[in-house]
Amino acid sequence: MTTATALDRAGSRTIMWAYLVTGISLFGLLALVGLAMRAEQAGWINVDPGLFYALMTLHGAGMITAMVLCGMGGLWYLMDGELALDRGIAWAAYVLIVLGVIGVLLSVLPGHFGAAWTFLYPLPFVGATWPNWATGAFLIGVALVMLGWIVWCTQMLGCVLRAYGGFRGALGWDLVFHHRAFEQSGRREPPPFAFGALVTAIDGLLSAAAGMLVGVALLVHWIDPSVALDPLWAKNLTYFFGHTFANLTIYMAIGFVYAALPRYANREWHTSPVLAVAWWATLLFVATAYFHHLYMDFVQPHALQYVGEVASYLAAFPPAVVTIFGGALLVYRSPLRWTMGSMFLYAGLVGWLIGGIGALIDATVPINLSLHNTLWVPAHFHTYLLEGVALFVLGWIFWNLETRSGQVSSLAVRWLTGIGIFGGGAVLLLGWYVAGAASVPRRYAAQPDPGPAIASWASIGAIVLCIGLIVCAIEAVRLARADEVEVAA
Amino acid sequence: MESHGTAVLFGFLIAAAVILLVMAAIAKSTHEPSIAQTIVQPRGYRLRRGWLWALAAVAVVAFAISLPSFPYGNAATLSGPHFAIVAMQYGFQTPQSVPSHTPIVFDVSSRDVNHGFGIYDPAGHLIAQVQAMPEYVNHLPITFARPGHYLVRCLEYCGIAHASMQGGFDVQ
Numbered sequence: 078m079t080t081a082t083a084l085d086r087a088g089s090r091t092i093m094w095a096y097l098v099t100g101i102s103l104f105g106l107l108a109l110v111g112l113a114m115r116a117e118q119a120g121w122i123n124v125d126p127g128l129f130y131a132l133m134t135l136h137g138a139g140m141i142t143a144m145v146l147c148g149m150g151g152l153w154y155l156m157d158g159e160l161a162l163d164r165g166i167a168w169a170a171y172v173l174i175v176l177g178v179i180g181v182l183l184s185v186l187p188g189h190f191g192a193a194w195t196f197l198y199p200l201p202f203v204g205a206t207w208p209n210w211a212t213g214a215f216l217i218g219v220a221l222v223m224l225g226w227i228v229w230c231t232q233m234l235g236c237v238l239r240a241y242g243g244f245r246g247a248l249g250w251d252l253v254f255h256h257r258a259f260e261q262s263g264r265r266e267p268p269p270f271a272f273g274a275l276v277t278a279i280d281g282l283l284s285a286a287a288g289m290l291v292g293v294a295l296l297v298h299w300i301d302p303s304v305a306l307d308p309l310w311a312k313n314l315t316y317f318f319g320h321t322f323a324n325l326t327i328y329m330a331i332g333f334v335y336a337a338l339p340r341y342a343n344r345e346w347h348t349s350p351v352l353a354v355a356w357w358a359t360l361l362f363v364a365t366a367y368f369h370h371l372y373m374d375f376v377q378p379h380a381l382q383y384v385g386e387v388a389s390y391l392a393a394f395p396p397a398v399v400t401i402f403g404g405a406l407l408v409y410r411s412p413l414r415w416t417m418g419s420m421f422l423y424a425g426l427v428g429w430l431i432g433g434i435g436a437l438i439d440a441t442v443p444i445n446l447s448l449h450n451t452l453w454v455p456a457h458f459h460t461y462l463l464e465g466v467a468l469f470v471l472g473w474i475f476w477n478l479e480t481r482s483g484q485v486s487s488l489a490v491r492w493l494t495g496i497g498i499f500g501g502g503a504v505l506l507l508g509w510y511v512a513g514a515a516s517v518p519r520r521y522a523a524q525p526d527p528g529p530a531i532a533s534w535a536s537i538g539a540i541v542l543c544i545g546l547i548v549c550a551i552e553a554v555r556l557a558r559a560d561e562v563e564v565a566a
Numbered sequence: 567m568e569s570h571g572t573a574v575l576f577g578f579l580i581a582a583a584v585i586l587l588v589m590a591a592i593a594k595s596t597h598e599p600s601i602a603q604t605i606v607q608p609r610g611y612r613l614r615r616g617w618l619w620a621l622a623a624v625a626v627v628a629f630a631i632s633l634p635s636f637p638y639g640n641a642a643t644l645s646g647p648h649f650a651i652v653a654m655q656y657g658f659q660t661p662q663s664v665p666s667h668t669p670i671v672f673d674v675s676s677r678d679v680n681h682g683f684g685i686y687d688p689a690g691h692l693i694a695q696v697q698a699m700p701e702y703v704n705h706l707p708i709t710f711a712r713p714g715h716y717l718v719r720c721l722e723y724c725g726i727a728h729a730s731m732q733g734g735f736d737v738q
Contacts, residue, residue, distance in 0.1 A: 126726050126727070126729070127726055130723075130725075130726060130728075191725075191726065193723045195723070197679070197680045197722070197723075199678070199679055199700065200679045200680065200723075200724065200725065203655070203678045203679050203725075204655045204678065204679065204724075204725045204726075205725075206725070206726045307701070308680065308699050308700050308701055308702065309699065309701075309702060312680070312699075342596075344603045345603065373682065373695055373696050373697045373704075373721075374696075374697045374699065374702075374704065375637065375638055375696055375697075375704040375705060375706065376699070376702045376703070376704055379638045382636065382638060383636075386629060386632065387629065390625045390628070390629065391625075393621075393625075394618075394621065394622075394625075397617075397621060398614060398617060398618045398621060402610075402614055402617060405588075405589065405592050406606065406607065406610040406614075407603075408592055408593065408595075408596060409592050409595050409596075409606055409610070410595045410596070410598060410599075410600055410601040410606055411596055411600055411603070411606075412596070412600040413596040415596070423589075423593060426589070427585060427586065427589045430585050430589075431581075431582045431585055431586075434578060434581050434582065434585075435578060438574055438577075438578060441628060441632050442632055442635070442636050442637070443570075443632050443635035443636065443637075444570050444574060444632075446637060446694055446695060447570050447571065447691070447692045447693060447694070447695075448570070448571075448574070448692075449682075449695060449721065450682055450684075450695075450721040450722060451692060451721075453574075510575060510578065510579075511575065513571075513575075514571035514572060514574055514575035515571060515690075516571060516686065516690065516691050516692035518684070518719055518720075518721055518729075520723040520728065521728065521729035522728075522729050523729045523730070524729070525690075525719075526690075
């Protein structure tokens with residue numbers, strides 16, 4: 078195995094920061110778009126419905142891409158430390174994704190493409206209020222993002238297979254089933270974050286295959302409208318792609334927790350047979366839980382509805398029993414240094430767990446009957462994306478900045494950031510949960526009562542959250558501009 | 567059919583509060599004298615075994631309780647009068663009235679894009695829904711317990727006037 082030294086890794090760090098800075102900048106801009114949408118629902122500002130749904134499309138597609146970019150950069154850097162990776166391939170993936178983002182931006186901002194990130198066939202083509210070219214620009218943009226994703230996933234899969242001895246080694250098969258012999262052999266097990274890379278690569282390639290298939294089919298229909306698609310087929314592919322792509326952001330970003338939280342706690346987080354088995358379960362259930370998006374499609378084969386509920390429940394076990402529990406155990410009675418980095422990494426575990434409970438409730442079919450496509454849905458996914466994945470990313474950014482500068486943030490800055498991001502975030506999230514429980518539909522530019530009243534106080538939470546993010550950004554820039562005292566390996 | 571909203575919200579908030587308290591207590595423990603990982607880990611792993619079985623029990627019970635209320639049935643075997651629902655950008659074709667206290671079936675389809683057929687009771691609670699899809703008919707079995715006017719809202723994003731897409735019927 079070729080392990081890069083710290084000095085060799087300057088180019089790798091540049092790649093990581095390119096991904097992270099692009100992703101987190103996109104996240105910041107789209108947070109403001111989200112605030113504008115919530116303020117419009119509160120009646121504070123007046124946004125034309127055509128623009129509102131275009132912004133909703135941009136916010137949905139863009140936020141997931143932003144988090145994917147951050148996860149890709151960080152995980153690529155971690156795996157590059159295991160086995161030196163070709164930087165040209167990483168740059169190629171980055172360029173493809175950035176070009177895709179530009180395509181989506183063009184379709185949405187001048188073009189007002191507004192079919193939502195789900196672009197459920199035949200919506201992009203029927204009753205469209207946007208020009209035909211905007212549909213093509215959006216689909217081509219998404220295809221470019223998928224191409225970049227495929228390049229990255231392929232490189233990641235090759236890396237884990239070469240680094241740990243094929244699928245058997247990367248899965249930790251011998252560690253689980255021939256534990257004593259494995260330990261005596263002196264072979265090194267994959268570090269915990271490598272399981273995230275393996276699962277992301279495999280499930281990511283599957284999601285990309287589905288996304289490309291439906292994307293190309295839609296492009297063909299765009300070119301020749303006489304070529305019709307089956308709406309249920311398209312819906313299955315779209316949700317398999319979208320659910321898996323979004324879900325994998327968590328499993329990429331958890332690698333940051335595995336890598337950095339033990340350093341803060343001065344403890345070890347090593348790979349155990351239990352951890353390996355948990356990741357096998359994740360590999361399977363991330364790819365099968367998407368059926369819960371189609372609970373309300375009663376024409377879907379009924380067996381798949383049962384699979385959807387079972388897989389959704391089982392998908393919760395690896396994080397709840399192994400990763401989040403393991404994180405809590407790592408921190409308990411440890412000499413953990415509380416900094417911006419460790420605060421975000423630990424708080425992200427809390428957000429993931431609470432959002433997961435909201436998701437499990439919604440994944441229960443009889444409850445889904447009265448929660449599906451209400452504001453309960455953005456409530457739970459914002460909980461584990463905004464207060465989970467985004468915090469893992471911020472935690473990783475601050476871990477790197479703190480390590481590089483040898484400095485930490487003052488207690489006042491940590492409190493200010495915490496009140497903004499956790500306090501404001503909680504109010505914002507609570508608004509969606511309360512409105513969802515009150516049956517307010519999602520994706521409404523103008524909501525029925527009690528939507529607007531709830532959106533008013535939720536928007537205050539969103540403003541506080543944005544202030545917290547701004548404080549966080551200023552602090553990150555301060556640390557980035559500080560003199561380097563240590564090179565992070 | 568009834569809305570689960572309030573009970574669900576209440577249960578969720580209690581669970582969230584418990585998680586916050588436990589995780590805050592764990593965070594606070596870092597201010598106490600630290601304990602070696604070799605001592606904490608075995609205790610934690612014993613606790614984890616119990617946590618796994620507790621979660622498994624909750625999951626099995628939840629699945630078992632939910633099964634009888636799955637709304638899926640073979641359209642051919644769904645008894646009671648059937649009522650056709652057609653969704654289109656941006657409205658619904660619905661019957662004027664349907665009977666209460668009688669099992670009925672809505673046969674739901676769409677003339678153009680995907681829509682959602684969401685039924686709101688007179689108190690404004692979402693009590694049932696199904697997707698309205700082009701080229702397919704979804705059969706929603708339902709029994710209305712309360713007479714009154716029921717509002718229908720679109721619950722699948724369908725275009726620029728999605729938020730104003732409504733219909734309704736009386737339950738007599």
